[in-house]
Amino acid sequence: MTDLIDLTIHEASASLTQGEFSAEELVLAHIKSIETQRDLNMFITETPEVAIQGARESDLRRSKGMALGCMDGIPVAVKDLFCTKGILTTAGSRILSNFVPTYESTITEKMNNAGAVLLGKSNLDEFAMGSSTTTSFYGSTINPWRSKKRVDLVPGGSSGGSAAAVAAQAAMGALGTDTGGSIRQPASFCGVVGLKPTYGRCSRWGIVAFASSLDQAGPITRSVHDAAIFLSAIAGYDAKDSTSVPVDPLDFEQSLYSGIKGMKFGIPKEYIVENMPAEITKLWEKGITWLEDRGAECMEVSLPHTKYALPAYYIIAPAEASSNLARYDGVRYGIREKGDTLDEMYQLTRAKGFGDEVQRRILVGTYVLSAGYYDAYYVKAQKVRTLIAEDFVKAFKKVEAILTPTTPSAAFCAKEKCNDPISMYLNDVFTVPASLAGLPGISVPGALDYNGLPLGLQLIGKPFEEETLLKAAQALEEGANFGRSTPKGLEV
Numbered sequence: 001m002t003d004l005i006d007l008t009i010h011e012a013s014a015s016l017t018q019g020e021f022s023a024e025e026l027v028l029a030h031i032k033s034i035e036t037q038r039d040l041n042m043f044i045t046e047t048p049e050v051a052i053q054g055a056r057e058s059d060l061r062r063s064k065g066m067a068l069g070c071m072d073g074i075p076v077a078v079k080d081l082f083c084t085k086g087i088l089t090t091a092g093s094r095i096l097s098n099f100v101p102t103y104e105s106t107i108t109e110k111m112n113n114a115g116a117v118l119l120g121k122s123n124l125d126e127f128a129m130g131s132s133t134t135t136s137f138y139g140s141t142i143n144p145w146r147s148k149k150r151v152d153l154v155p156g157g158s159s160g161g162s163a164a165a166v167a168a169q170a171a172m173g174a175l176g177t178d179t180g181g182s183i184r185q186p187a188s189f190c191g192v193v194g195l196k197p198t199y200g201r202c203s204r205w206g207i208v209a210f211a212s213s214l215d216q217a218g219p220i221t222r223s224v225h226d227a228a229i230f231l232s233a234i235a236g237y238d239a240k241d242s243t244s245v246p247v248d249p250l251d252f253e254q255s256l257y258s259g260i261k262g263m264k265f266g267i268p269k270e271y272i273v274e275n276m277p278a279e280i281t282k283l284w285e286k287g288i289t290w291l292e293d294r295g296a297e298c299m300e301v302s303l304p305h306t307k308y309a310l311p312a313y314y315i316i317a318p319a320e321a322s323s324n325l326a327r328y329d330g331v332r333y334g335i336r337e338k339g340d341t342l343d344e345m346y347q348l349t350r351a352k353g354f355g356d357e358v359q360r361r362i363l364v365g366t367y368v369l370s371a372g373y374y375d376a377y378y379v380k381a382q383k384v385r386t387l388i389a390e391d392f393v394k395a396f397k398k399v400e401a402i403l404t405p406t407t408p409s410a411a412f413c414a415k416e417k418c419n420d421p422i423s424m425y426l427n428d429v430f431t432v433p434a435s436l437a438g439l440p441g442i443s444v445p446g447a448l449d450y451n452g453l454p455l456g457l458q459l460i461g462k463p464f465e466e467e468t469l470l471k472a473a474q475a476l477e478e479g480a481n482f483g484r485s486t487p488k489g490l491e492v
Contacts, residue, residue, distance in 0.1 A: 039142070044123050077170070108206070131157045134157070135355055144190065185428060195218045201235050203241045267403060280405045280407075283457065299398065322362045322363075328350065385437075392433075406458040
């Protein structure tokens, strides 16, 4: 029998139905995988007892012929940004190191209702602020992939723990959040599939907020088919979330293999950036060929305001973060440092509770919202955001999806960019525009670079047309034939 940790969600579900193994056996295999790879620091909190109990309940449902969810018995990881009732939820920060929610986020509740089994809460950049999973209070996560020089690499961020867990075969899928690329970028670095749904497709209720107009939950999986299953489980309107959009739920598997013949794809000329490695350009060209070989048509499109996306994002996101993180004051929840006055208590709590990157973004955000600078920076950035969204609207009058690289490089050494915030921010250059426009995007692993490290291709779709996006991603995955490439199976 195939090693249980090698299976995809789709394959494992079929095998569970056939009785080839039990959900408990599947879960125990992944718990063992986690235990043997703790050096990667993928999890902040492991929940083996919860996982085993969930697996036994799934097996009981099967034995009694009860209704099953689309992820029944499937072991998954959850980014430690989702509130989970009775389970520590830290957001990767010291300031929430003692926070145990009394409620469940809508997304994890939906996941539980679909029968998924929680292996643990995965590591992340503190409050999801980062592109490397090196800013966590609980230490850095290490990418399961290694370069030829055998040095430790970052898994990307901020959902780096989730992406690493899926790549290391320590979870069959994982929940992440994407604010400016935090699902797609780590998926690319770790050689897995990462899907950011349309803003409003999945509920934000119960997710620790970073930037409220940008944050969106989504799945990280081993295949596009698995992403479709996972999205079917977590998507849907939520009255508790004012940003949730009431669109009809879909079975995203239904038309996954219907082909892309006759579809039109846009190739944005503005995504050719300075000093981009030739390997990424070559992969992009291959991606065009893979789509055309399957009957699609690719054409050049223009997104002229792309060059302003990154600076606009790093004004808007910190501004919203400075507002959202004002609630962490040592009074209502989280840690509290002692001070002789109320102001001193606030100052000490926030100074010791927040890490350097979070403090940096709070300061930037407060500055751009301050009197005298609000119009000069924040208002102007919002205007640019509107122009970027309009660029996509015009492009989508000609094409049904847009193909780009996911990242401007493969995974880099953990010590390479961590002291250079601007260089770190540039990792999101290809993912931020879709986030600002609220569009769905997916990263699909396409090839390995000369160091044996994965590179991803990104597809961007129209709002709430994830069904079309996933169909295109499936075709791209078939063309790439990345297959079962895993960190364990490579001599790099």
